[in-house]
Amino acid sequence: xxxxxxxxxxxxxxxxxxxxxxxxxxxxxxxxxxxxxxxxxxxxxxxxxxxxxxxxxxxxxxxxxxxxxxxxxxxxxxxxxxxxxxxxxxxxxxxxxxxxxxxxxxxxxxxxxxxxxxxxxxxxxxxxxxxxxxxxxxxxxxxxxxxxxxxxxxxxxxxxxxxxxxxxxxxxxxxxxxxxxxxxxxxxxxxxxxxxxxxxxxxxxxxxx
Numbered sequence: 001x002x003x004x005x006x007x008x009x010x011x012x013x014x015x016x017x018x019x020x021x022x023x024x025x026x027x028x029x030x031x032x033x034x035x036x037x038x039x040x041x042x043x044x045x046x047x048x049x050x051x052x053x054x055x056x057x058x059x060x061x062x063x064x065x066x067x068x069x070x071x072x073x074x075x076x077x078x079x080x081x082x083x084x085x086x087x088x089x090x091x092x093x094x095x096x097x098x099x100x101x102x103x104x105x106x107x108x109x110x111x112x113x114x115x116x117x118x119x120x121x122x123x124x125x126x127x128x129x130x131x132x133x134x135x136x137x138x139x140x141x142x143x144x145x146x147x148x149x150x151x152x153x154x155x156x157x158x159x160x161x162x163x164x165x166x167x168x169x170x171x172x173x174x175x176x177x178x179x180x181x182x183x184x185x186x187x188x189x190x191x192x193x194x195x196x197x198x199x200x201x202x203x204x205x206x207x208x209x
Contacts, residue, residue, distance in 0.1 A: 013130065013208070014080075018071035018087035023176060023195045028086075031198050033205065038085070040070035047091060047098045056093055056123060057142045063089040064125035065140060072129050072136070084208060085129045090195050092171030094120040099171045108161045108172040112182075115171070117151030122171070122193045126201050130208050141204055143197040145188035147175075152182060 016038040017028065028035055045063045067087035075083055092099040094115060102108035122145045130137045165179060166172035173179035175193040189197040 013082055013084050013132070015084045015086060015205070016071060016075060018067045018085055021195055024088060027191055027194065027196045027198045028201075031202055033202065035086070038071045038074060040067045040087075041074055042066065042070040047100060049098060050096050051093075051098055052096060053093075056091075057125070060089050060091055060123050060125040061127070061140050061142060064127040065138070068127040068129045068138070072131060076131070080131070081134075082132045083130075084205070085127075085131075086201070086205070087127045087129075088124055088196050088201075090122065090124040090170055090192075092120055092122055094118070101168055101170055102166060102172045105161050105167070108166040109157055111172040112152075112157045112160070112166070113154075115149050115173075116157070117149060119146055119148045120171070121146055124192050124195070124197055126197065126204060128204050128208060137208075139204060139207065141200055143189055143192045143200050145186060145190070145192040145197075147186055147193060148184045149182050150184045 015033065015035040017024065017035045018038055018040050020037065020039055025037065045066050047059065051059060064087050067089065068085050071085045071087065075085065099111055102111060123142060125140060125142045127138065127140045160166065160178060163178060165174050165177055173182060175183060186193065189199065191198040
């Protein structure tokens with residue numbers, strides 16, 4: 001477990017992060033929250049290409065919860081008895097479309113051209129599950145951040161895609177690196193755009209202390 005000398009949030013029960021995302025791990029480490037990584041064995045639920053707004057929160061919560069329950073089962077199989085599991089799922093939503101990771105460079109270019117000069121939403125569902133003495137308690141939240149991109153030229157999109165950064169990012173951009181220069185404004189949590197709304201996540205973990 002990664003150690004933390006001091007933390008605003010006192011997590012007394014061992015915490016397992018059901019994610020291999022280096023960004024989520026870094027955000028928890030920066031917040032001085034000790035954790036171990038446990039990867040869910042079950043395949044991640046796929047997101048539809050289009051979804052009406054009223055169903056978005058329900059969908060992203062379902063995906064995050066499935067990750068949590070998969071990790072919970074693994075830990076129980078390992079005879080763990082008292083622990084917390086944290087999972088999250090982040091999507092980029094624009095014009096009834098869920099913009100996942102691009103299939104290739106051309107797909108990334110299309111997505112960035114679509115978002116150029118416009119607003120989109122980043123939604124993250126965070127799920128925390130506590131298992132103690134065979135009792136399970138689950139809490140979930142959904143955090144929404146509104147992001148507006150500058151209007152940028154075609155040659156800038158081509159350069160950015162050539163760096164390789166967009167190819168493993170939902171929405172085809174990374175707000176924590178080169179992609180941040182595309183962002184004109186953010187309404188809400190910046191760390192949510194990176195992949196984990198850290199303030200809201202810490203508050204959620206605090207309800208389990």
